[in-house]
Amino acid sequence: GSDSDAGSPGGADDTITMGFSQVGAESGWRTANTKSIRDAAEAAGVELRFSDAQQKQENQIKAIRSFIQQRVDVIAFSPVVETGWDAVLLEARRAGIPVILTDRAIDSDDTSLYETFLGSDFVEEGRKAGRWLVDNTEGPVRVVELQGTTGAAPAIDRKKGFEEVVAERSDIEIVATQSGDFTRAGGKEVMEAFLKSTPEIDAVYAHNDDMGLGAIEAIKAAGRQPGTDLTIITVDAVRDGMRALADGEINFIVECNPLLGDQLMDLARKVVNGEEVPKRVVTEETTFTPEEARAVLSEREY
Numbered sequence: 001g002s003d004s005d006a007g008s009p010g011g012a013d014d015t016i017t018m019g020f021s022q023v024g025a026e027s028g029w030r031t032a033n034t035k036s037i038r039d040a041a042e043a044a045g046v047e048l049r050f051s052d053a054q055q056k057q058e059n060q061i062k063a064i065r066s067f068i069q070q071r072v073d074v075i076a077f078s079p080v081v082e083t084g085w086d087a088v089l090l091e092a093r094r095a096g097i098p099v100i101l102t103d104r105a106i107d108s109d110d111t112s113l114y115e116t117f118l119g120s121d122f123v124e125e126g127r128k129a130g131r132w133l134v135d136n137t138e139g140p141v142r143v144v145e146l147q148g149t150t151g152a153a154p155a156i157d158r159k160k161g162f163e164e165v166v167a168e169r170s171d172i173e174i175v176a177t178q179s180g181d182f183t184r185a186g187g188k189e190v191m192e193a194f195l196k197s198t199p200e201i202d203a204v205y206a207h208n209d210d211m212g213l214g215a216i217e218a219i220k221a222a223g224r225q226p227g228t229d230l231t232i233i234t235v236d237a238v239r240d241g242m243r244a245l246a247d248g249e250i251n252f253i254v255e256c257n258p259l260l261g262d263q264l265m266d267l268a269r270k271v272v273n274g275e276e277v278p279k280r281v282v283t284e285e286t287t288f289t290p291e292e293a294r295a296v297l298s299e300r301e302y
């Protein structure tokens with residue numbers, strides 16, 4: 001099941017009612033994202049009906065159908081995977097309920113199924129990770145890749161951007177790649193298997209901090225030193241990742257900003273009021289080296 005905050009049907013007064021379907025609670029990033037959305041809804045006076053899909057598309061589809069039945073003013077969601085949304089989004093459109101995509105995109109030919117998409121450029125994040133590896137290592141570099149959830153936009157795009165840039169160097173090779181589902185346990189399990197199956201590993205590219213942190217546990221258990229014996233690159237920059245970076249166990253982190261709540265509430269108000277909104281709003285983000293992590297760690301919000 002999912003956890004839903006119950007309430008009366010939306011649209012009765014000028015309070016905006018938003019149905020929000022979250023992916024799950026798979027990572028530190030997701031926890032920070034959920035908090036940002038809850039806090040921003042409260043600050044903006046938006047009545048939030050929140051549903052946690054526990055990383056299952058079928059739960060998200062059920063939640064969206066339930067929001068349609070409740071006649072919320074706007075539906076926002078972070079799609080767990082890219083494909084398979086057209087039917088339910090058509091139902092929302094027929095009911096006259098606008099939809100906002102947040103964090104992750106869908107793959108559909110019909111872009112009129114949603115009003116706007118607020119979130120990161122995941123291909124660019126993958127490129128930044130690849131660029132650092134190209135510029136800061138000497139060959140041969142045998143990389144193992146811990147992918148995010150299979151079929152999810154950040155997993156597809158971070159892989160693509162990284163591969164595009166490391167192709168510049170023939171002495172960088174991705175020797176193994178597998179999904180760790182964006183979780184710490186998944187990262188640990190896949191890394192344990194890689195350490196057994198793949199004789200030479202020089203670097204780990206993890207699509208998020210949590211999987212990177214799981215991999216670090218596996219590497220230490222195998223008697224090797226993360227950050228020194230193996231180069232570790234991750235994406236997100238949540239506090240636990242930044243701490244490991246500051247401690248030298250991760251070498252480089254590409255930031256993915258989870259604090260989307262205020263922008264989401266702002267876009268929702270505009271959409272409900274029939275104002276124009278840009279079709280795409282890209283989140284601003286940076287990257288961190290160990291020195292940079294040490295400088296900002298104490299004031300990191302999440």
Ligand code: AHR
Nearest residue numbers: 027029103154182208256
């Ligand atoms: O969609 C954003 C990704 O999802 C984050 O990088 C990851 O940590 C999360 O689970």
